[in-house]
Amino acid sequence: xxxxxxxxxxxxxxxxxxxxxxxxxxxxxxxxxxxxxxxxxxxxxxxxxxxxxxxxxxxxxxxxxxxxxxxxxxxxxxxxxxxxxxxxxxxxxxxxxxxxxxxxxxxxxxxxxxxxxxxxxxxxxx
Amino acid sequence: xxxxxxxxxxxxxxxxxxxxxxxxxxxxxxxxxxxxxxxxxxxxxxxxxxxxxxxxxxxxxxxxxxxxxxxxxxxxxxxxxxxxxxxxxxxxxxxxxxxxxxxxxxxxxxxxxxxxxxxxxxxxxxxxxx
Numbered sequence: 001x002x003x004x005x006x007x008x009x010x011x012x013x014x015x016x017x018x019x020x021x022x023x024x025x026x027x028x029x030x031x032x033x034x035x036x037x038x039x040x041x042x043x044x045x046x047x048x049x050x051x052x053x054x055x056x057x058x059x060x061x062x063x064x065x066x067x068x069x070x071x072x073x074x075x076x077x078x079x080x081x082x083x084x085x086x087x088x089x090x091x092x093x094x095x096x097x098x099x100x101x102x103x104x105x106x107x108x109x110x111x112x113x114x115x116x117x118x119x120x121x122x123x124x125x126x
Numbered sequence: 127x128x129x130x131x132x133x134x135x136x137x138x139x140x141x142x143x144x145x146x147x148x149x150x151x152x153x154x155x156x157x158x159x160x161x162x163x164x165x166x167x168x169x170x171x172x173x174x175x176x177x178x179x180x181x182x183x184x185x186x187x188x189x190x191x192x193x194x195x196x197x198x199x200x201x202x203x204x205x206x207x208x209x210x211x212x213x214x215x216x217x218x219x220x221x222x223x224x225x226x227x228x229x230x231x232x233x234x235x236x237x238x239x240x241x242x243x244x245x246x247x248x249x250x251x252x253x254x255x256x
Contacts (some may be wrong), residue, residue, distance in 0.1 A: 010240070026168050028207060035238045123244045125253065126134075126167075 004106055015125040016051035022071045026054050029126030030072050044047035044083040046116055047112045055101040066090035072087035073102055085116050129153055130162040130248035136171035137186035139255035143172050149252065154197060161248060162200045164241050170208045173233035194232040205235040209237050
């Protein structure tokens with residue numbers, strides 16, 4: 001059952017495979033996406049593996065005092081980054097559903113992943 | 127073919143940087159060009175000016191410098207990633223009131239926009255990550 005409403009397309013696909021905090025992977029991946037959007041490219045995100053944690057609702061700096069990614073994700077719309085693909089298996093394996101996430105997402109099944117990648121001119125994998 | 131490399135791993139901490147160098151040398155030996163290397167994330171540590179590994183180990187920072195010297199390969203380092211990790215060239219050091227510079231030519235600090243450009247101006251962009 002395909003949830004992808006239209007053929008994936010775009011200039012830039014940034015894959016997010018790391019959770020927020022504990023390192024700079026997610027932060028620096030999002031910086032690439034934002035720079036691409038600022039340069040006028042059409043940008044999509046694909047969250048896989050632990051990357052799906054990045055969109056979990058209710059995040060904040062908490063006792064760590066680290067600026068998390070929630071505010072960056074809230075800014076995505078302003079940058080016209082609207083296509084957020086999420087690997088369905090990664091959500092399920094972590095006991096998450098789309099209702100746990102901060103923003104509307106397009107769930108992608110494993111066979112559909114290659115379609116998402118093929119639809120973008122340039123791909124970065126973090 | 128004109129290659130660009132994206133290096134995301136620091137020297138020695140992960141194999142990524144060494145593999146990137148080995149790939150560069152192999153590609154050149156095959157007659158290709160490696161015109162640009164972009165260092166991002168922990169890859170910026172490959173530009174550490176004061177790196178002083180033991181004599182009997184490969185000197186990765188020097189190997190990148192040699193690549194620039196012999197092939198004209200541009201060595202570009204993301205300024206934001208470098209600054210937060212403490213790698214500053216003379217200009218940034220002065221701007222931030224620090225004495226001394228931890229990053230020098232042939233490595234050059236540049237914006238992340240350059241990375242997107244590189245993907246368009248080279249025929250292949252190969253990523254080496256931890």
